Amino acid sequence: MAWRLAFAVPLLLAVTFGMFALAKASPFDPVRQYLGDRAAITSPQIMAEIRANWGIDRPLLEQYTTWLGNLLRGDLGESRSLHLPVAQVIGERLGWTLLVVGCALALMLVAGLALGTLAAWRRDSWLDRLISGTAFATEAAPVFWVGLLAVWVFAVTLGWLPAGGLTDAASASVTVSGLLAHMVLPVTVLAFSQSSWLLLFVRESVIGVLKEDYVTGARARGLRERTVLLRHALRSALLPFITIMGARVPELVTGAILVEAVFSWPGVAGTTIKAALAVDFPLLAALTLLATVAVVLGNLLADLAYTVADPRVRVLGVS
Known part of the structure; x- marks a missing residue:
């Protein structure tokens, strides 16, 4: 069991990093999905500001390390679709x-x-x-x-x-x-x-x-x-x-x-x-x-x- 516990940490890191890599390579735009029909009338500047606020315009490694640091502090972020803290959801x-x-x-x-x-x-x-x-x-x-x-x-x-x-x-x-x-x-x-x-x-x-x-x-x-x-x-x-x-x-x-x-x-x-x-x-x-x-x-x-x-x-x- 000890070796399984030791293996769990790198496994979790690999899964979460792979998840971020897939999200970065995904063709779906979370900002457009978030705005819905409003995306057609929203200016590119405002959409760029939303991406900057969410941090999704940053490099992959920076996004991952920021999320990991917040996770270690107990902060899972906020759900964009439910508008509630993820921990509460x-x-x-x-x-x-x-x-x-x-x-x-x-x-x-x-x-x-x-x-x-x-x-x-x-x-x-x-x-x-x-x-x-x-x-x-x-x-x-x-x-x-x-x-x-x-x-x-x-x-x-x-x-x-x-x-x-x-x-x-x-x-x-x-x-x-x-x-x-x-x-x-x-x-x-x-x-x-x-x-x-x-x-x-x-x-x-x-x-x-x-x-x-x-x-x-x-x-x-x-x-x-x-x-x-x-x-x-x-x-x-x-x-x-x-x-x-x-x-x-x-x-x-x-x-x-x-x-x-x-x-x-x-x-x-x-x-x-x-x-x-x-x-x-x-x-x-x-x-x-x-x-x-x-x-x-x-x-x-x-x-x-x-x-x-x-x-x-x-x-x-x-x-």
């Missing part, structure tokens, strides 16, 4: 993203582990083919397509659940019951779209472990099949899963961005799309940095969890 939306992602992650783990183990236990049966076939189909389906399909079926056609947002249009405040109802679709879609790889991975791992000699010996000692499956096979199959879980964090972040956009969820992930469309670079830079930190922390937590699950493995030896 993130602070107001981060909790909603963590709520949806946390609930989806818990649902994904429970469903993936249960169905993957069941498919391995009933290998080559109709149930295994049904579970595995559905997982392969889900893996190929884009997240936004699944979200739009869920809105059409459960919100538009059946009318069982709200289509998006935190509250109904007529409600002036957020209630617990209303929040839970509005969470059902985004949480379920995010968990559903991310659980297929987990299910298939657990299935293959459990099938491999069930062939091991110690599992055969446990059965020979007369242990119940459920005990063999849960306490021996599944427990051993989870060790490689912990490592791969950390590597799949980027997909979870991407899924959260798309789900929040589809369901108009006011989280920090969906704000990334709005910042990109508005060429709101201060906000986009902070959100990119936040996503990179989330990926790094996900891998660190996976290493730590692997060490806790198997004390024989040294921390530095975890790949």
Whole structure:
């Protein structure tokens, strides 16, 4: 874990510098995007003054070092599209993203582990083919397509659940019951779209472990099949899963961005799309940095969890 922590700093610096380089080379003019229709009647002098105030007319290295210095002082700048401090924008939306992602992650783990183990236990049966076939189909389906399909079926056609947002249009405040109802679709879609790889991975791992000699010996000692499956096979199959879980964090972040956009969820992930469309670079830079930190922390937590699950493995030896 120590080498991962040491690697995190240059990784974050490389990602953020690359982000500035891409912004500098981008053909999109943030000033014209900011002015909108007014850009056609705004004089070049005023537009040049705006660029100077924002500092985007400076050399790349100077822009980056200025941003980095402000970052170290806790100043993330001001959002050009929302006209609010970037730290305030993130602070107001981060909790909603963590709520949806946390609930989806818990649902994904429970469903993936249960169905993957069941498919391995009933290998080559109709149930295994049904579970595995559905997982392969889900893996190929884009997240936004699944979200739009869920809105059409459960919100538009059946009318069982709200289509998006935190509250109904007529409600002036957020209630617990209303929040839970509005969470059902985004949480379920995010968990559903991310659980297929987990299910298939657990299935293959459990099938491999069930062939091991110690599992055969446990059965020979007369242990119940459920005990063999849960306490021996599944427990051993989870060790490689912990490592791969950390590597799949980027997909979870991407899924959260798309789900929040589809369901108009006011989280920090969906704000990334709005910042990109508005060429709101201060906000986009902070959100990119936040996503990179989330990926790094996900891998660190996976290493730590692997060490806790198997004390024989040294921390530095975890790949």
